[in-house]
Amino acid sequence: MTSTTTRGPIRRAALAAVTVTAALILTACGGDAESASSDASAASGEEHNAQDVTFAQGMIPHHRQALQMAELAADRASSTEVKDLAARIEKAQDPEIEKMTGWLKAWGEDVPEEGGSTDESMPGMDHSGSGGMAGMMDDAEMQTLEKASGEAFDTAFLTLMVEHHEGAVEMAGTEQDKGSYQPAKDTAEDIVTGQTAEIAEMKELLGKKG
Known part of the structure; x- marks a missing residue:
């Protein structure tokens, strides 16, 4: 007990x-x-800085113009390779526009209006390129592309898109160096990787035409 x-x-x-x-x-x-x-x-770098805003506000209209160019290829290009490339550009860049638009809205920043002035949309950007930023086509170049068809379109499309992609790679490189928001830096890395590969592909296609 x-x-x-x-x-x-x-x-x-x-x-x-x-x-x-x-x-x-x-x-x-x-x-x-x-x-x-x-x-x-x-x-994770969730905080954003002014460069992240500039990147999104610049890349949205830049991508929009690439989509306009790519859409023309459906009924104007003669080359299957060019049509395939244009489709891939649309598939890659349309979701990126939506993503960057979401960032700007979340940050309380202005989203560039479609068809608006790229100079107004891009405070602080280097406006040395045609159309207000690196690689952008001016109205005359876009009109030339819109009026072309067949092999002439293929050549014009590839030539102009190489320049356009080079501008995007330059802009993305600046974001990688100076940006703070990790998702934006990751998107910039995707742009550099993807578009650098497409530049090489387009130059090869142009070489065949030459």
């Missing part, structure tokens, strides 16, 4: 100790998890 009576308080004391220890462990783990989450958030 004495043994049983003694074990009761001892067992309760032991259980209480285990409960307190478990609570302390859970609190420590929770603190570690919270700290790790905070560190991960900081490391």
Whole structure:
């Protein structure tokens, strides 16, 4: 009896100790998890800077013009390779426009209007390129492309799109160097990788035509 009576308080004391220890462990783990989450958030570069805004506001109209050029290929190009390339450009750049539009809205920044002036849409950008930014086509070049067909269209499309892509790669490179928002920097990396490969492909096609 004495043994049983003694074990009761001892067992309760032991259980209480285990409960307190478990609570302390859970609190420590929770603190570690919270700290790790905070560190991960900081490391992910979720904060954006002025360059990220400039990148999105510039790349949206730049992509829009590429889509306009690509859409012309459906009934004007004579080469299957050119039509295929144009389709791939549309498939890649349309979702990127939607993504960058979402960033600007979330940041409370202006989204460039379709058909608006690229100079007005791009504060702080280098306006040395035609159309207000690197690689953009001016009205005369776009009209030339719109009026062309067959092999003449293929050559004009490839020539102008190489220049257009080179401008996008330049803009994306600036974002990689000076941007802060990691999703924007990742998109810039995708643009550099994808469009550099397409530039090489287009130059090869132009070489065959030459």
